[in-house]
Amino acid sequence: MKSSVITFPGSNCDRDMDVALTKFGFKNKMVWHNDQELPKSDLIVLPGGFSYGDYLRCGSMASKSKIMNSVINFAKSGGLVMGICNGFQILVESGLVPGVLLRNKYLQFICKNIHVKVDNKENTFFKNLDKKVLEFHIAHNEGNYFCTNDQLKEIEDNNQIAIYYCDQNGNTDDQINPNGSIKNIAGILNKEKNVLGMMPHPERMIDQSLSGEDGSIFFKNLLNNIK
């Protein structure tokens, strides 16, 4: 399976994502933000980082970059696109997934392990996953997902919420919410379910020696689903 990771000038999880995708069997290519064309890919990943410094709203400048035209077209024609952390912010700014990402509730960057509940398995990203709760890792300052009530209703009606912040047993109460996201939303899909944006970093959980191994489960499953 072929994947492409877009490198914006301030991306800093692009290498980590490349390591993870390669480790689990993707043939991965790095694509520069100033390129016009995407290589032939089964999956496009927008990695974490600070794309253009994010001195404006995070991801807003990146959403207007050259390569994003191709990414948007790729997504609209049904191609799989995944945005992690800053990549999620770029997806939101590009309008590929609904809502916005505000500053974390306590106005602090948070870097720690968290758990996410996977409720929605009717999509290529989480289909066939045999675990309901995954231990992932977050590292962000603007991950506080927000949308209007109408949008929320629409998102819920369309089954677009991919993952929720929860405790290790899968409880999604307010106390476990690390950043103030509405309804504990940690990741969201577009209506057609081929675009996923999420704050957690599965690529930092791919090795027993690192923070944990649930990222491995995610990537292996993803590869199998695409095959």
Place this chain on the structure above:
Amino acid sequence: MLVNEKIAIEHGLKSDEYKKICKLLKRTPNITELGIFSAMWNEHCSYKSSRIHLKKLHTKGKKVIQGPGENAGVIDIEDGDAIVFKIESHNHPSFIEPYQGAATGVGGIMRDVFTMGARPIANLNSIHFGSTQNKKTKNLLRGVVHGIGGYGNCMGVPTIAGQTSFDRSYNGNILVNAMTLGLVKKDKIFYSKAAGLNKPVIYVGSKTGRDGIHGASMASTSFDEKIEEKKPTVQVGDPFTEKLLLEACLELMSGDSIIAIQDMGAAGLTSSSIEMASKGNLGIEINLNKVPCREAKMTPYEIMLSESQERMLIVLESGKEEIAKKIFDKWNLDFAVIGKTTNTKNIELFFDNKQVANIPVNTLVENSPMYDRKWKKSKLPKKNKIDKTIFKSLKIKDTLKKILSSPNVCSKEWIWQQYDHTVMGDTIQKPGGDSGVVRVHKTEKAIAATVDSSATYCWAHPLTGGKQVVCETWRNLISVGAKPIAVTNCLNFGSPEKEENMGEFVECVQGISEACKYLDYPVVSGNVSFYNETKDIGIKPTPTVGGVGLIKDYKKMITMDFKEIENIVLVIGKTEGHIDQSLLSRIILNENNGPPPEVNLFNEKNNGLTLLNLIEKNFIKSAHDVSLGGIITAISKMCIKGNKGIQIKKPKFLINEIEYFFAEDQGRFLIEINPKDLKEVSKILDKNSVHYDEIGKIIDKEMIIDQKTKLTIDELKSYNTNWLKGYMV
């Protein structure tokens, strides 16, 4: 503008220094030249009070590729790999403007490391604040932590370890010391020594603005009530541009275009150009009209003294300008050929077709002032006679609670959760352990790093304190299974013009040097920060030491969390019951006098190396060094991290129980071993003459000290983790 002595003094120069300048130049300098002298001759850049003593540091060793004197030190970690590292202070700016001060401190030290061709792989920091009662402390702490995170997180370099302390002596002068480690191939290290004539001198990075003018001079004086007026001297950081600069420089470095490279840190274009010329024994000619400026009508004086961040000066091979320009264009960075190397051995500056400065380089560097300042030797304080009946009135549980929740011992999670410590995907030991550990990407090796200081011990007796700091880092590295290789130091002191302060400096340096020499653990880089005082009140002497070690097989790394029930816990090293200057003495007995614990270098080395031997043989399941708060504090942390308890069996000794548990004798570790290995482990310890006590065995969820004294792990956790979070709300 006509220059005279008064103007020179306003620039921070002393009257005889001004006279020396006139004599060296055989004329009166113009204002630009005076600015350049003041920038090069201030304490921060010239090390005029410290140079004479720094020469005594132990700086040589088999693993040293580059010692002090370059942008950073370099050590060999085998297989053609090398680690570049250094620590630097950004104390004065951080007190004036905590966010930007701390952020640019982090930016500056990362630049020092990638200037040498290394990709930064880990950041550390040592930060010190005033009393928690002081009304400024909270905001300064919040600002500094945001600043460190704001810069490091954006750069995508994990912040893997650090140290935070609170002490009244920092009320008017906080300390912010930032350390960076970078990875480079041994044959791809870049230096700042210019070579060759008529080689293009290029400027890359951000544009030059009016920020930070006289920053280095500001860092070379004490504070007074006009401190708020100094805000404009603090630089403003732009981590995104630095990230671009990092990538662009590394891309250019992968070719063969660069002869010399130097970042523009303190004293900006002035010190970077002079440094390169001086090292290469060359002259340099710069056309200041070519320097990319952010603001209109900047004068030569302002351009030369600006400390705008994220800039580099490079001497290129002739004819490589186009190749270099293409790379910097790709990363959207300014690129300008601003001058060339010459054989005049002078720095010559031109502006609007006129020569605006012409100074022999050696007058700025070799002829800069060097002082052998008066210093006062300190005496070892007398031991306190502690009334042992007091111990009887102390309950272990209450005492432990107070110590675990005291600001200098409590968990610093609130701080390090704001730092991205996992980016780059190689962090295998996060903050909160004895050392941070990152893997060397795509190898079996890992690098451990730690940073430490103990101002209280140094204040009580500088010579012992200096040794102790080095040993503490040594133990921190050993505790994670790393072989210590070398250190970097950041020497934070009060005014060198006071004999007591200078004495503290001289003796701390001596202590550091003795310990480094004995342990074969050389100093490869560092910096000095004097004048950490406000209105005559100076900080406690705070030499900060950053240690770096190698783990050859990262799977053998040790952590401090208790691993398995039924395993046995040993205390390595002898507990004599030293209470003076311990936390027990200071916060429970309210006694601040007395000598610090003695440092026995033989024991430090012997205990440490024996432990490494046990780790190599896979006997050790968890380990932690014993420091502030003594054995019981160290055990508590191992319990908390492993979520397991311990049944303590206090060894039969003459010393009191309280002394045994809370004493801060040096050279000690706690280790966890499997009962079946006890015999073999004891044999090795005995053979190496290492003292050890068996202190207990691991049980589930409870610390049992005796039948009456029991604490659950949840209790220990809440004592240890709640204080800082509560304080910062």
